[in-house]
Amino acid sequence: MGKTIAIANQKGGVGKTTTAINLGAALAAADMKVLVVDMDAQANCTSGLGTSKDCVQKSIYHSLVLDEPLKGIILDTDLENLKLIPADKNLTGAVVELIEVPEREFILKRLLCHVAGQFDFVIVDTPPSLNVLTLNALVAADSVLIPIQCEYFALEGVTDLLETLNRVRSNYNPDLSILGVVLTMFDERTNLANQVRADLKNFFSGKMLNTVIPRNVRLAEAPSFGKPIIIYDIRSKGAESYVNLAREILNHEKES
Amino acid sequence: MGKTIAIANQKGGVGKTTTAINLGAALAAADMKVLVVDMDAQANCTSGLGTSKDCVQKSIYHSLVLDEPLKGIILDTDLENLKLIPADKNLTGAVVELIEVPEREFILKRLLCHVAGQFDFVIVDTPPSLNVLTLNALVAADSVLIPIQCEYFALEGVTDLLETLNRVRSNYNPDLSILGVVLTMFDERTNLANQVRADLKNFFSGKMLNTVIPRNVRLAEAPSFGKPIIIYDIRSKGAESYVNLAREILNHEKES
Ligand SMILES: Nc1ncnc2c1ncn2[C@@H]1O[C@H](COP(=O)(O)OP(=O)(O)OP(=O)(O)O)[C@@H](O)[C@H]1O
Ligand SMILES: Nc1ncnc2c1ncn2[C@@H]1O[C@H](COP(=O)(O)OP(=O)(O)OP(=O)(O)O)[C@@H](O)[C@H]1O
Ligand SMILES: [Mg+2]
Ligand SMILES: [Mg+2]
Numbered sequence: 001m002g003k004t005i006a007i008a009n010q011k012g013g014v015g016k017t018t019t020a021i022n023l024g025a026a027l028a029a030a031d032m033k034v035l036v037v038d039m040d041a042q043a044n045c046t047s048g049l050g051t052s053k054d055c056v057q058k059s060i061y062h063s064l065v066l067d068e069p070l071k072g073i074i075l076d077t078d079l080e081n082l083k084l085i086p087a088d089k090n091l092t093g094a095v096v097e098l099i100e101v102p103e104r105e106f107i108l109k110r111l112l113c114h115v116a117g118q119f120d121f122v123i124v125d126t127p128p129s130l131n132v133l134t135l136n137a138l139v140a141a142d143s144v145l146i147p148i149q150c151e152y153f154a155l156e157g158v159t160d161l162l163e164t165l166n167r168v169r170s171n172y173n174p175d176l177s178i179l180g181v182v183l184t185m186f187d188e189r190t191n192l193a194n195q196v197r198a199d200l201k202n203f204f205s206g207k208m209l210n211t212v213i214p215r216n217v218r219l220a221e222a223p224s225f226g227k228p229i230i231i232y233d234i235r236s237k238g239a240e241s242y243v244n245l246a247r248e249i250l251n252h253e254k255e256s
Numbered sequence: 257m258g259k260t261i262a263i264a265n266q267k268g269g270v271g272k273t274t275t276a277i278n279l280g281a282a283l284a285a286a287d288m289k290v291l292v293v294d295m296d297a298q299a300n301c302t303s304g305l306g307t308s309k310d311c312v313q314k315s316i317y318h319s320l321v322l323d324e325p326l327k328g329i330i331l332d333t334d335l336e337n338l339k340l341i342p343a344d345k346n347l348t349g350a351v352v353e354l355i356e357v358p359e360r361e362f363i364l365k366r367l368l369c370h371v372a373g374q375f376d377f378v379i380v381d382t383p384p385s386l387n388v389l390t391l392n393a394l395v396a397a398d399s400v401l402i403p404i405q406c407e408y409f410a411l412e413g414v415t416d417l418l419e420t421l422n423r424v425r426s427n428y429n430p431d432l433s434i435l436g437v438v439l440t441m442f443d444e445r446t447n448l449a450n451q452v453r454a455d456l457k458n459f460f461s462g463k464m465l466n467t468v469i470p471r472n473v474r475l476a477e478a479p480s481f482g483k484p485i486i487i488y489d490i491r492s493k494g495a496e497s498y499v500n501l502a503r504e505i506l507n508h509e510k511e512s
Contacts, residue, residue, distance in 0.1 A: 012384035013269015044409045092386050128268035128384040130348050152480040153300045190473050217446050224408035
């Protein structure tokens with residue numbers, strides 16, 4: 001039975017989508033069967049994995065709001081072991097459309113039950129917000145991976161995120177654990193990054209993952225070709241760091 | 257009568273808050289009376305202007321949802337000509353709490369009528385989402401300033417944003433204009449940035465502002481001291497570029 005990992009942090013632009021795409025691809029390259037679910041109306045994960053917005057006929061919106069089974073919307077990607085459930089901009093309206101639905105927080109969890117058995121990992125990308133879509137991802141997840149950029153505003157939002165995780169644990173998903181915190185776009189030359197890193201180590205102690213993702217322009221270039229970094233430029237520092245992250249998470253799963 | 261400018265782009269982490277704080281401060285230093293309104297539950301604008309989360313007793317939430325008059329929640333900042341209406345994390349719930357309120361899109365516009373006369377500029381920072389809070393800012397605004405990072409995912413979201421602006425114009429605010437697009441965190445050494453810049457010039461033609469904000473770590477350091485860049489480090493490239501942006505906007509307003 002696969003592990004479901006939500007990638008969440010309500011701070012914008014910290015590398016959630018880049019992590020979902022490239023961790024997913026690296027795990028798939030390590031012969032894991034991986035499903036990536038895009039829960040963000042921006043649909044960056046969808047386009048970053050090579051599916052253009054015009055090609056998406058049915059997205060996660062159709063399953064969440066219109067009860068379409070997930071089976072019918074799973075798409076292939078460049079990697080054989082990597083599948084995608086796309087998003088589209090209809091998701092912008094989903095937050096309001098789901099207001100009256102009883103147990104709306106559990107919709108994704110129930111949908112994933114039908115397909116999760118086919119995968120070793122399900123990775124869920126979330127929008128920069130603590131709305132019902134992110135809530136669905138946290139309720140469906142076994143654990144949450146928190147990408148954090150080493151800057152002040154990103155540090156500020158951490159306590160809100162942890163409060164939300166506690167609320168999710170006590171109301172909806174008691175087994176939700178923190179897989180870890182991964183530092184992204186890390187520039188070791190700046191005092192700010194090293195200072196924030198030290199603050200985070202104090203705050204999270206054992207939960208900081210060893211793998212740090214450096215700032216690497218190849219990671220920002222890859223999505224314009226619709227390719228994960230290991231296909232776009234396997235020799236880059238970005239590819240190396242996400243392969244290390246996948247290895248660290250695989251070892252972590254073996255131990256637990 | 258003052259000009260209200262919304263700073264909006266649903267893509268996360270593109271420099272909305274950094275632009276709201278530092279454009280606001282640069283205009284205030286140019287002897288304009290400026291009010292900055294923080295409409296994001298992350299409250300980054302609030303802390304970036306020196307107000308700690310624990311000190312905020314009443315925020316924009318209390319006016320939007322509980323009908324408190326704005327006059328009672330306006331705070332001072334380090335700059336005499338710069339005032340702040342703070343945010344707090346109650347805003348996370350506002351999206352749902354305002355669902356049943358008739359004409360909920362017009363609440364901020366009506367609130368600002370009572371105070372806008374005292375200011376030359378009202379600058380509204382928005383969250384990374386096209387929700388009812390961002391909608392309130394776009395309905396209240398005379399014009400919208402769009403910060404864009406020169407990367408692929410930021411480029412992708414532009415059409416959704418323009419569609420939203422068209423919808424706002426036809427349903428709520430016919431006079432909403434685009435003040436301009438400002439490139440942020442621009443790194444001229446990368447091909448990606450120059451390529452995306454060229455794409456944006458084609459797409460926006462006359463709406464691209466001349467001022468470009470470079471990537472400058474001093475801009476990322478300043479918020480940890482609760483100071484705008486012109487106070488934290490007036491000699492930095494970041495301060496220089498936001499002073500140029502303020503001058504360009506002041507010239508733009510004189511001409512129109
Ligand atoms: N390690 C990195 N090095 C360089 N650029 C990066 C890196 N990680 C992400 N980026 C770029 O930074 C921007 C923000 O990353 P991304 O979109 O993945 O963040 P996000 O948290 O998903 O954003 P949002 O909050 O809008 O969903 C993107 O343009 C991406 O290409
Ligand atoms: N020109 C710049 N140079 C370097 N760092 C910058 C620059 N502009 C912003 N930053 C930093 O980049 C990060 C993102 O900027 P900011 O928080 O202003 O974006 P935002 O669009 O308001 O994000 P959100 O979508 O979460 O509201 C912050 O840590 C900020 O300090
Ligand atoms: Mg994203
Ligand atoms: Mg912001």
